Amino acid sequence: MKLPKLGLTTKKSLKGYLYVSPFLIGFFAFFLIPLIQTVVFSLSELKIVTTGYTITPVGLDNYNTALFVDPDFVPTLTNTVINTLIDIPAILIFSFFIAVVLNQKFRGRTLARLIFFLPVILTSGVVAQMEINDVMNQALVQDAEFMLGGQHFVSFLLGLNLPPAFVQYIVTVVDRIGPVIEASAIPILIFLAGLQSIPPDLYEVADVEGITGWEKFWMITFPLVSPMILTNAIFIIINSFTSPRNEMVRFIGENTWSRGGYGVSAAMALLYFLSIGAILALVVLVTSRRVVYLE
């Protein structure tokens, strides 16, 4: 039997499917089906037996337990969400600023870049978890933070007649400067790549027109990097919500194997995911209107 001749475009699109097929297989086998199972588990009670597992539907009981019976779930969830919302603007502004600085030409730039990306390596996963519990680290790190977060600093800011809410925000951010710097490593990378993709002739034109550096920044750099702001905001949210350091992630992890059981922890995971989704949608809605695309 002879195969029917395929057109060039059909052939090309078939090849496209072929290349993405590993992902599609994985998506269905190790993502979509488990996801549906999680939804099912969250609506039922699950027991492990030797030949597999059995499930008995219990309706919305697990959600009820998570939201209204468990004393820790709701406070942990709100805490996590509030902390992330505080961090997002701080990380965005900080990483953008650092990316602009690291994009300039100066001596020791390579070394500075090397150090700024170091947190990617040093502070993900296990080491970060251990630092929280380590006596020696805590004692010494607190020493360093005292220099910045002290009472003098607060009274200085209030003395400048700044609104107290703003001062409160600044102090909270300064308190978390360590985590902010660490979380900025990949956003800096993304911003840096964005800065480098701006066509240099735009700046040349600006120079010919006699535009100042300040104007250049707001009229060229900022609008052209704005898509990265959205990308980064999304990345920061995802990263902080899924990092093993995250309170909620640890909470759900502990829950699975100890109290509540599978069903309740599946319900918690789903509720958690829904709140992430809501925040993501909010951020995309707020930022995407201001984003400018070059083309």
Add this chain to the structure above:
Amino acid sequence: MSVAYKYRVRRIENIKLAAFITKCSGWIWTVVRAVLLIGLCFMILYPLIVKFTSSIMHVDDMYDASVRFVPRRTTLQQYRIAWEWMNYPRVLLNTTTLTLVVSLLQLASCTIVGYGLGRFDFKGRNIVFGLVLLTLVVPPEMVMIPLFLNFRFFDLFGLIPEPGINLLGSYWPFVLTSCTSMGLKNGLFIYIMTHFFRGMPHSLEEAAEIDGASSFQTFYKIMLPGAKPAMIIVFLFSFVWQWNDRFYTDLFLRNSESYLSYALQTFAARFSSNSPIRRQFPYHYGSLLNNAGMMMFMAPLLVLYLFMQRHFVESIERTGLVG
């Protein structure tokens, strides 16, 4: 002197002044930038320095209030204990093997998928890309329990009769998820690769096709070498994240104590609960041990980073990473 002359003199002075101000502000910025960067770099390096100094600190210095950062007496004892109790050589070998297998497979699969998404126009491409982003947004905890059960009673979509095979404790769960780019943060890798391939000039492929290269040859011989910068970033990230991971290691491997991340978290407790030895050491000695352990945990990563740093920084410059 005529008015016109005076005016001209003043103008020249003004221009000189403006030039002077520009020069000054340039200098000020250089100084401010240097101070700022040095300060921030110090803050980043600070935890590392603390870890290092407390890892070589002698026990006596720990309770000496006059010792802050620089230990008065140094010792390698903590490293010796960590080496022995973590079972370092064996655990290091296990971890390196697992991490290399996982990160190379992820690199391969994410590159292939990224190529498909970045270079081919097919129906539903945007949907597939959306699905990639979806896998990034959903925290792995969401699918943890079903994944665990699926691999515990693995039936290959019903092909293997009940109760299925228990794949836990072997590399298979890692291999399967990595080959299908479902590992840790693989959505991000696909995203990076897709954008990189999208940015490469189309003339490359056309030239290869005219010369009679097959589709796979074009990919392998033309596109892959060009994608090296993005691939380096993906490999580094995937290696580091797998190395640091405890989530999947605990989930898939029963004997996770023979992997570094687990050994690191438990060895100090095991050491100090061992009663005959414990009496010789103060209560907080575990902290010094942990710091030595963390240094040993991070050492291979630091070596890899320093080894690849030239490529890494260059890659950042040439990757239109996202956009």
